Amino acid sequence: MALEMRASCELCEKQIEMDQEAYICSYECTFCPTCTAGQNGICPNCGGELVKRPKRIKINR
Template identity: 50%
Template sequence: MLEMRPDCERCGTDLPAEHPGAFICSFECTFCSPCADALDERCPNCGGELLDRPSRAEKHHAKHPPSAVRKYQAAKGG
């Protein structure tokens, strides 16, 4: 089951699980649409293809909650 990460790890934009607009690679690195476009639909971490992440209906959140762990770090490498 997908983690449904809550943010773009490149810019920090919120990406709610119930909304479209997130892109993921096979390792679930998660990016917003503008960042996926800027990355030419290639994951900067693994080089894999970034594809549309399916949304998860909110009615399923109680039994299958999306991740709350944010991956964006404003000061990467510092």
């Protein structure tokens, strides 16, 4: 089952587009790179590890 990333950072509320870098924990808490660095890669909500999420690729058809 895939994790569902939020559309904005949970700390600074900055919008995160689907092709931008973002970090997510196993509880689907989502953070921008700046806020992730400020938390030393640990989710402030659940204490889980924040990992870089795969970027979605926009396909032009």
